[in-house]
Structure formats: structure tokens, C-alpha cells
Amino acid sequence: MKLTHAIVSAALLAMTAPAVSAQMLPYQNPALSSTERAEDLCSRLTLEEKVKLMMNSSPAIERLGIPAFDWWSEALHGVGRNGLATVFPSCIGMAASFDDDLIEEVFTAVSDEARAKNTLARKQGNVGKYKCLSFWTPNINVFRDPRWGRGQETYGEDPYMNGRMGLRVVRGLQGDGSDKYWKLHACAKHYAVHSGPEKTRHQFDINTLPARELWETYLPAFKMLVQEGKVQQVMCAYQRFEGAPCCGSDRLLNSILRYKWGFDGLVVSDCGAIGDFYREGRHEVSKDAAAASALGVLSGTDVECGSVYKRLPQAVSRGDIKESDIDVSVKRLLKGRFELGDFDPDSLVSWTSIPLSVVNSKAHRDLARKMGREQMVLLKNNGLLPLSPKSGKIMVMGPNAADSTMQWGIYYGQPGHTVTILEALRERLGQDLPYVRGCAVTQMTDRESVFGSMTSSKGRGMEATYWNNTRMEGTPAAETVYTSAIQLDNGGNTVFAPGVNLTNFTTRIKGTLVADRDETLNMIYNNDDGLRIIINGDTVHNRWKTDPLGFRERELPVKKGQKYDIEVDYMQLEDDATLNFDIMRTRQVTAADAVAQAKDADVVIFAGGISPAYEREEAKVREPGFDDGDRTSIELPAPQREILKALHEAGKKIVLVNCSGSAVALTPENETCDAILQAWYPGEQGGYAVTDVLFGDYNPSGKLPVTFYRDDSQLPAFDDYLMAGRTYRYMRQAPLYPFGYGLSYTTFDISKPKYKNGKVTVSVKNTGKVSGTEIVQVYMRRPSDTAGPNKTLRGYTRVDLAPGQSKTVEIDFPRELFENWDEAAQEMRVVPGEYELMVGSSSDAKDLKTIKVKI
CATH class of the missing domain: 2.60.40.10 (Immunoglobulins)
Incomplete structure (x- = not known):
């Protein structure tokens, strides 16, 4: 029998009736305290059952009516990795607003969406990773070095600011504590002394940190969230601190967190962190998995993201740990679940009445636009902004102008629609507003779609056949033709084609490309659930199953005159549907090309910067200036710099819209550009927010939450955790733009x-x-x-x-x-x-x- 949460809730609700109250076990009684219920339920569990509950993906235990639960969900700047959701600006951008009230409003909206989606998932018996009530955010690490790829997840380089804003994130997610149940669990991470490098975090040891820097820089935000914010979870970090892995550090987790600060919530491990204890080439402080599991629990890590805790029974049998030690963690995690209402009927939990209609609602999209406006930081303006009809002829250029996914940052959900910078500008100035990409983020290349060259039996484009089943059988539900790049999703209950279901459908899209030259094209595609791509009968991509949204690219070598029959099969299985597909030609360009294309323009709005494709968690990307998710240089990538210089020398007025999750050294651009707007990764409404500021509909007010250094030479060694020379607090040189800086009109x-x-x-x-x-x-x-x-x-x-x-x-x-x-x-x-x-x-x-x- 499949044990759904609906069945469990119904059973527990029946048990609350007076006629059967005598049959109710203590842990089933909502009138008892969460501590009493946890004590009782723990006493009824076997060791093996306890261990199952200590993993992030906890299965149902049917004999006791315990529903399945997953501790891992994401809400960095919107519900992440769980289908349709409002995507707000990156955290570093929200920090630039210096608006605590608005940050709490944003995360209240996020928790509304999270609760509504969880309520539906439980009713459908479809809980699992990213769908439950434990959200691993906020990241309150100090952004000590702009090269750290995950710095965009934080609220900047100041300890007080990270703590103060983190408090409002926690309040927005968890509620104010006045309700019997927590709305969600928030999680303060990554505890402690963590901010890169990504490449060495699984073996790195920070062992020379003075006590002052530990207590004055790296711990204050965590103390604030624990003692003032009542955050319910803390996530321990990957690296070692003073020889001990953070998830196995008695000093960090017990002496400081629990005994000194009084934390009584859950400690969860970062994913795979317990495995780092014993795996070769990593920390290697434990002899094997069983010893690592014992060390984790004894040090205070209650829930593991991973599978090493499966060895806890072995650790008990050989004396590495006692079952009573395990009980301490089990009681804490059960108490947490009781306080979320996870065992109780929806009728008792007020949060379950939040309707699904809040998800990506107009009110939330408007809120994303409002936050997008407030987080914009005007770094330079020689009088060109705000733009007006008197500014002259305007054109748009730059690799980030039409890139929707760039605006999402990292750990994102799937918006119903993303308003790009180009889209918003054309909406304001007319669809004939000229645009050229100019270059890629790090390469002097440009791309153009060749999708329009495709043909099918129905003429130009690719023909699509839809079925309202997952077998591609029976009478088609719809047939249509796509003459330009495929961009489809069911956000806002939008069907892929008239007559097609919102869920549980398939489509076969076919077309033929005749190559007009020898070259290598690029197929770019992303999808949620099953996808097959077949070229001339050969299957080159095959993931025909439930699959989370992923962005992929594959080369397609072609020969002049040859035909390429291309078939794209898509299957929607559950939740939200997304299918994007295009075929692109990449060509080399020069700065002179960009100048020639701008010959008729008086003003160039250049949307450049960097991309979350390069700066992120352990990104396996090695491009100039980037390495494994971190940056090796904070300079603006050379191709963009060359184009901006050439446009300046050609007499063009330039507005640089810099999109990034961290500080960029814009020293040359401070000379070549007439105005510089720091837009961060501005979320799904980011295009509107940029346009509102550029044309004066909104007077910019954002301030930098990080120092913008002049160049790479101002940075100490990346892996040096001493604060000397870092951030506005300890920097002795003059930066390009200081912390807290931002202009207005x-x-x-x-x-x-x-x-x-x-x-x-x-x-x-x-x-x-x-x-x-x-x-x-x-x-x-x-x-x-x-x-x-x-x-x-x-x-x-x-x-x-x-x-x-x-x-x-x-x-x-x-x-x-x-x-x-x-x-x-x-x-x-x-x-x-x-x-x-x-x-x-x-x-x-x-x-x-x-x-x-x-x-």
C-alpha cells in the first residue's frame, strides 16, 4: 500500500474524535507538546528505522503512520527546483536594496508558494526532494572575496548586514512564531568559516585563523539567526576548521552552537560532507563510512544529506557509537517535523489553506519587479541617464541583453515568463529597436539561429504532433508548425498547443535542415521530463523519464548540401512542463564589427558582465577568467572590454548594464562608459526593472553590499581566510567603488x-x-x-x-x-x-x- 500524507492525515484526524481518543498513542496526539510526541515516537522505533529518518530522503514508516519526508528543498531567491515559481533577484542583489522590510515581504511570498506546492504534493502522495517543508536557505557566509562563485547567494561582505537581512529571510520563511506550527524550516548555512574556493572545499583546512576573526567576522551572523531569529536548522560546511571537518567539529557544533548559543534545532550536513570524512583525497579523518557516520552524529550533525548514515547500525554494533547517542538526533528531527505539522491533519495547520493560485501570481511578479528596481545600483552617470527622446538613436548590444536564464542566477525555479532586458526595451521603444549580441560573455563570438532554415512537410519550420498520453499513440490531440526557436512551458496553465493537456502528454517535432556550408552548429535545448533527439535516425540524446529542468548543448557537424532530418520527442510526466530547442551558428567577430553595426546609433545600451553559467557551485566550466565555478580574475571579460573601448573611440555614448553576482573590476569602463548600472542577476522581471531605471520611471537607490575593487592586484590570495586587505572593513587601498556606494538622479x-x-x-x-x-x-x-x-x-x-x-x-x-x-x-x-x-x-x-x- 502506498502511504500518502492524505491517508495519514485522515487516520490521525479520525483518532482525534472523542470515541477513539483512548486508542490514540501519545505521538499521535496534537494536544501534546512536540517534545513529548518526539520522545514517545522515538521509543517505538527500531535502530534501522531511526537511521532511515536521519537521511535527507526519509522513507515512510508505514507501521507507525510516519509519512515520507525530504529535508532538502531550495528557496534561495524563490522556490527552487520544483517547477513553476516566482524567481526573484539574486540574494546579493536583494542586499543592495538595503530594504529589510522588502526582503521579508519577498520571502513571505516565497514561503506562501512553498506551502501551497507542498500541500498539493502531499494530497497527491508525491512528496520528495525539493517538495517538502525544510528549506536550506539563507546563506549568511561573509562574501570575503569576489572570486567566490557562490558569493551571489549571500547578503554581502559585512557580518552585521548578513545577520540582519538573514533574520528577515528566516522570519519570512518560518513565520513570526505566533502560530502553533512553523510555516517552514529555514536553515542558516554554511557553518562556519566558509566562502570558497569551490575547487578545494572537500579537503581544505582553515587552521591559522585568529580568534578575533572567527568571532568578529565569521560567526556573528550565525549567532544572530540562532539567538534572535530562532532559525530551526543550521547546515555545517564542507571544509575543515582547525583540523576537524565542520560537520564533525565538536567545537563548532557542540561547544559554540549548542552550549554557548543555546541552539536546540537541527544540524544538517551539506550534501556529501560526511562522505568527505573518509574518502581518499578528501579529509580522510575517519577510517571508513561507519566511523564517519559515528563522528558526524557524536559531533552534533542530526540529518545527513547523503547515504553514509546507513552505516550507523554497523557503527553501533562495533562500539563506535551508542544507540542512545543516535536517539538525541532522532528526537530533534522528530520534534522538528511535529512543529511543522507534518504528522497532523491539514484542518489543524493553518498554513495548508494557502491556495495554489499564489504560485507565480501577478502580485508576486509585481513584487519581483519591485525588488528588481530597488536592487539596481547606479555606479556612474555623466548626465546621460535617465534616457529620453532627446538622447538620440538607441541600440542594444551585449551577451546578456536577451539571455533569460542569466537573470535567474543559481538555485532557481521555473518562471512562467522571463522579461529580458531586450524584451522590455523593445516593449518601450518599439519592436524595431536594433539589437546585436556583439560577442559572447568570454569569447569574441556571436550566434545566430538557423532554425528558420528548417523545413517540413508543411513548409518552413518544424511540424509538431501532440498526444494526450505518454505513449505517442492514438488520435493526435493537436498539430502545429514552429517557424522559430521552440520556447514552451505550461506556466500560468498555458497549454503547449490548443487541445493539449497541461500534463501527461507527448509531442514529436520534426524538420529537415539542408546545410549551406561545411560547419559545426550547436543544438541548444532544455527540458523538464523526457527528451529524445534523433538525427538522421541516430538517437543522440535520450533521457526518456522524469527529469528535472536542465540546460544542454550539443555540437552538430554538417556538410554543405547534405540533409539532416531532426526529430525532437518530448514527454511530460509530472508537475511543470518546459521545452526549448534551437540550432545556432557560432561565428568569430571583432570589435570593429560591433562598431560597424552601431554606425547609426547615438547611444548603445550594452548589457554585459558575466553569467551564473560560470560563477556558481562547482561549475565544471573553464573559460578565460573562470575555473570550477570560481573566478580567476575579477576583470570584465576581454571581448566585452574591447568592444566598449572601440565604441567609445567611435564616439558612441555608452550605458553599461553590468549583470553579475559579484564585484567586477570596471576601472577601464569607468572611463569608456557614460553610465554604468549594476543590475546583478535581476530575476524574472529584471528586464522591466532595468528599463524602469534607465528611463527614469524609477529613481535608483541601491547601494553596493560589496566592495568593487579596481583590479585583481587589490585582492589577497583567494585561499587566505585572514581578513587583512579584504572588504571595506580591512582594505587599506582605495577601491573603485566603496561598500555602501550608489548614485541617484x-x-x-x-x-x-x-x-x-x-x-x-x-x-x-x-x-x-x-x-x-x-x-x-x-x-x-x-x-x-x-x-x-x-x-x-x-x-x-x-x-x-x-x-x-x-x-x-x-x-x-x-x-x-x-x-x-x-x-x-x-x-x-x-x-x-x-x-x-x-x-x-x-x-x-x-x-x-x-x-x-x-x-
């Missing part, structure tokens, strides 16, 4: 601050001609602490002002915010003495006004 004046009764007070005036928002920032320094940071962020607030308007602003600054490292006591505390409070519009000294305060 208006100007502001911030008065000298006052400090009284735990509050910083300043007056802020809009001295320009348009309405705008200033972000007032408060920094702190202890002058006698010569070994400490230059300054450190301790507060910020957004101030909306009409032209000429002034406001008095109060920012809370209680005594505990003066906490810093006491070298003599070897601990974090408020050291009595003189402090400097610096208030202004960025971390740069020229933008700050200082007062002295005695504490």
Missing part, C-alpha cells in the same frame, strides 16, 4: 549626527529636483583598537524624500551594538571607552560625518 545632504539614549539622529534633505530615496548608513569604530577594522556597519535605513524635503531620521543604536573584540579578554563584548560613530551615504570617509561617543 537627485542629490542629498546628511547632517552631522547626534547620539542620545541609544539612538543616532540625523537630518536628511533632498537637494535635487526629483523625488528619491537615500540610504543612511551608520558605522562604528573604536579608535584605540588599532588592530581592528577601519569601520564596521552597525545600522542603516531608507529615507524617501520629495525635492527640497527634509526629514529627521532616528536609527536605533543600543549599547550592545558597540560590541567588538576584546583582545585582553579574548571575547566579544562592549569594551568601555571612546567610540566613533560615522554616518553618511557610503563607507567612504568623504561621504561620512563623525562624532565621538563614550561608552
Whole structure:
């Protein structure tokens, strides 16, 4: 019998009736505390059953009515890897908004979508990875080096800011704690002292870190989320710290996390981290899998993402660990599931009433656009922006202008539709707005589609036949022809063709290409569920099964005059449907080509930067400037730099829209471009957000959550975790753009601050001609602490002002915010003495006004 959550809930609901209450076991009684229920249920489990519950994919245990549960779901900036969802801007972009309230609103929307999708999955008996109520976000690691490919997952380089924004993410995901049940579980990761490199994280040991840097830089955000945010999960990191793997570190997980901070939630391992304990070439601190499993549990890791914990019974039998030690973790994880309402009827869990209609709803898409606007950072403007009819003839160029997937960042869901930068600009300026790609992100190449050269029995294009079954049998449900690249999905309940089901259907798409030259073309395709590609009868791609959304590319060598019969078979099995297919020609280009194509333009909007295809978790990509998901250089890729220089020399006005998940060294571009807009990876509504700013519909207010260095020479060694020379807190050289920096279409004046009764007070005036928002920032320094940071962020607030308007602003600054490292006591505390409070519009000294305060 398949044990669905619906069956379990019905059974438990029946047991709550007075007539059968006497038959109810303690763990089945919603009136008891989660601790009591967990104690009772743990006592009824066998050792083998306990071990099954300690893995991220926990199977149902039918004899006790325990439904299946998977601890691994993603919600980095929207529900990830689970079909249709709203894709918000990258986390590093959201941090640039300096808008805590909006971040909480975003993650409230995310948790609404997550709960609605989970409720449906449980009713359908279809729970599994990415579909349950445990979400492994936020990433609150300090973004200490811009080369780290996963830095885009964080909220920047400042410990306080990561903690403060992380608190709002947790609140948005979990709820405010007033309900009997948590809405979801959030997870603070990666604990601790982690921020790359990706390539060596499975064997790297950070063993020379001073105590000050541990407590003042790498731990504060985690402490905030544990003690203030009541985050329900913490994920331990891959690398070793002081000789011990983080997921096997008694110091990190027990001494600090549980005993010092009082954390009583779950510790989950990063995926495969326990296996790193014993595998050759990795940490090799355990002799085998059984010993590794025992070390993980004894150190405090309750749930493993992986399969090593299967060896726990062996570890018990040979004395590596006692079953009572395992019980500690089992009770914690059961308590967590009870507090989510996972065992209880939907009628008792208010969160289950959230309707599925919230998923990628108009309200959430509007919210994605709002966040997209607020996260834009205007780095340079010589007066060209905002654009207007007086700006002259405009054209669009750049490898990121029409790239929808670039806007999704990493760990994304599937939006109903992504508004690219080019699409939004053409919607505003007309469909004849000229566009050329100019080059690829890292190569001096351009691509054009040859799909339009395809023919079928029905004329130009590829002909498609649909069936409302997964066998490609019977009377077709629909027939149609595609004359341009195939881009299909069922987001917003949109069928692939009239008469075709939303789910459980198949299609066969056929066409013929006659090569007009000898060359190697590229087939580019992505799909959710089954896909076969057949060329002249040979199957070159075959994944005919349930399959998550994936992006793939395959070379297609062709000879002039030869025919290539191409068949694309697609099968939709469950959840959402996606099918994209195109055939592209790649050609070499030059900067001179770009200038020639822009000959009639006065203004070039160049959408460039980098791509999440290159900077991400362990990406197996080696392109110039990138290696295994990290960057080897922070410079703008050379092809883009050459084109921008050539356009400048040709007299063109240039707006650079830089898309990236990290800082890019834009020193030459600061000279060659008239305006630079940092757009990050702006989410599914990113095209609108960029256009709104470029044309002045929205006055930019974003500020940099990371330092933009001048060039590679300003960076210390990537694998050096010492903070000397890093970030605005310890950097001694002048950066290109400082932390907290960002321009507006208006100007502001911030008065000298006052400090009284735990509050910083300043007056802020809009001295320009348009309405705008200033972000007032408060920094702190202890002058006698010569070994400490230059300054450190301790507060910020957004101030909306009409032209000429002034406001008095109060920012809370209680005594505990003066906490810093006491070298003599070897601990974090408020050291009595003189402090400097610096208030202004960025971390740069020229933008700050200082007062002295005695504490």
C-alpha cells in the first residue's frame, strides 16, 4: 500500500474524535507538546528505522503512520527546483536594496508558494526532494572575496548586514512564531568559516585563523539567526576548521552552537560532507563510512544529506557509537517535523489553506519587479541617464541583453515568463529597436539561429504532433508548425498547443535542415521530463523519464548540401512542463564589427558582465577568467572590454548594464562608459526593472553590499581566510567603488549626527529636483583598537524624500551594538571607552560625518 500524507492525515484526524481518543498513542496526539510526541515516537522505533529518518530522503514508516519526508528543498531567491515559481533577484542583489522590510515581504511570498506546492504534493502522495517543508536557505557566509562563485547567494561582505537581512529571510520563511506550527524550516548555512574556493572545499583546512576573526567576522551572523531569529536548522560546511571537518567539529557544533548559543534545532550536513570524512583525497579523518557516520552524529550533525548514515547500525554494533547517542538526533528531527505539522491533519495547520493560485501570481511578479528596481545600483552617470527622446538613436548590444536564464542566477525555479532586458526595451521603444549580441560573455563570438532554415512537410519550420498520453499513440490531440526557436512551458496553465493537456502528454517535432556550408552548429535545448533527439535516425540524446529542468548543448557537424532530418520527442510526466530547442551558428567577430553595426546609433545600451553559467557551485566550466565555478580574475571579460573601448573611440555614448553576482573590476569602463548600472542577476522581471531605471520611471537607490575593487592586484590570495586587505572593513587601498556606494538622479545632504539614549539622529534633505530615496548608513569604530577594522556597519535605513524635503531620521543604536573584540579578554563584548560613530551615504570617509561617543 502506498502511504500518502492524505491517508495519514485522515487516520490521525479520525483518532482525534472523542470515541477513539483512548486508542490514540501519545505521538499521535496534537494536544501534546512536540517534545513529548518526539520522545514517545522515538521509543517505538527500531535502530534501522531511526537511521532511515536521519537521511535527507526519509522513507515512510508505514507501521507507525510516519509519512515520507525530504529535508532538502531550495528557496534561495524563490522556490527552487520544483517547477513553476516566482524567481526573484539574486540574494546579493536583494542586499543592495538595503530594504529589510522588502526582503521579508519577498520571502513571505516565497514561503506562501512553498506551502501551497507542498500541500498539493502531499494530497497527491508525491512528496520528495525539493517538495517538502525544510528549506536550506539563507546563506549568511561573509562574501570575503569576489572570486567566490557562490558569493551571489549571500547578503554581502559585512557580518552585521548578513545577520540582519538573514533574520528577515528566516522570519519570512518560518513565520513570526505566533502560530502553533512553523510555516517552514529555514536553515542558516554554511557553518562556519566558509566562502570558497569551490575547487578545494572537500579537503581544505582553515587552521591559522585568529580568534578575533572567527568571532568578529565569521560567526556573528550565525549567532544572530540562532539567538534572535530562532532559525530551526543550521547546515555545517564542507571544509575543515582547525583540523576537524565542520560537520564533525565538536567545537563548532557542540561547544559554540549548542552550549554557548543555546541552539536546540537541527544540524544538517551539506550534501556529501560526511562522505568527505573518509574518502581518499578528501579529509580522510575517519577510517571508513561507519566511523564517519559515528563522528558526524557524536559531533552534533542530526540529518545527513547523503547515504553514509546507513552505516550507523554497523557503527553501533562495533562500539563506535551508542544507540542512545543516535536517539538525541532522532528526537530533534522528530520534534522538528511535529512543529511543522507534518504528522497532523491539514484542518489543524493553518498554513495548508494557502491556495495554489499564489504560485507565480501577478502580485508576486509585481513584487519581483519591485525588488528588481530597488536592487539596481547606479555606479556612474555623466548626465546621460535617465534616457529620453532627446538622447538620440538607441541600440542594444551585449551577451546578456536577451539571455533569460542569466537573470535567474543559481538555485532557481521555473518562471512562467522571463522579461529580458531586450524584451522590455523593445516593449518601450518599439519592436524595431536594433539589437546585436556583439560577442559572447568570454569569447569574441556571436550566434545566430538557423532554425528558420528548417523545413517540413508543411513548409518552413518544424511540424509538431501532440498526444494526450505518454505513449505517442492514438488520435493526435493537436498539430502545429514552429517557424522559430521552440520556447514552451505550461506556466500560468498555458497549454503547449490548443487541445493539449497541461500534463501527461507527448509531442514529436520534426524538420529537415539542408546545410549551406561545411560547419559545426550547436543544438541548444532544455527540458523538464523526457527528451529524445534523433538525427538522421541516430538517437543522440535520450533521457526518456522524469527529469528535472536542465540546460544542454550539443555540437552538430554538417556538410554543405547534405540533409539532416531532426526529430525532437518530448514527454511530460509530472508537475511543470518546459521545452526549448534551437540550432545556432557560432561565428568569430571583432570589435570593429560591433562598431560597424552601431554606425547609426547615438547611444548603445550594452548589457554585459558575466553569467551564473560560470560563477556558481562547482561549475565544471573553464573559460578565460573562470575555473570550477570560481573566478580567476575579477576583470570584465576581454571581448566585452574591447568592444566598449572601440565604441567609445567611435564616439558612441555608452550605458553599461553590468549583470553579475559579484564585484567586477570596471576601472577601464569607468572611463569608456557614460553610465554604468549594476543590475546583478535581476530575476524574472529584471528586464522591466532595468528599463524602469534607465528611463527614469524609477529613481535608483541601491547601494553596493560589496566592495568593487579596481583590479585583481587589490585582492589577497583567494585561499587566505585572514581578513587583512579584504572588504571595506580591512582594505587599506582605495577601491573603485566603496561598500555602501550608489548614485541617484537627485542629490542629498546628511547632517552631522547626534547620539542620545541609544539612538543616532540625523537630518536628511533632498537637494535635487526629483523625488528619491537615500540610504543612511551608520558605522562604528573604536579608535584605540588599532588592530581592528577601519569601520564596521552597525545600522542603516531608507529615507524617501520629495525635492527640497527634509526629514529627521532616528536609527536605533543600543549599547550592545558597540560590541567588538576584546583582545585582553579574548571575547566579544562592549569594551568601555571612546567610540566613533560615522554616518553618511557610503563607507567612504568623504561621504561620512563623525562624532565621538563614550561608552
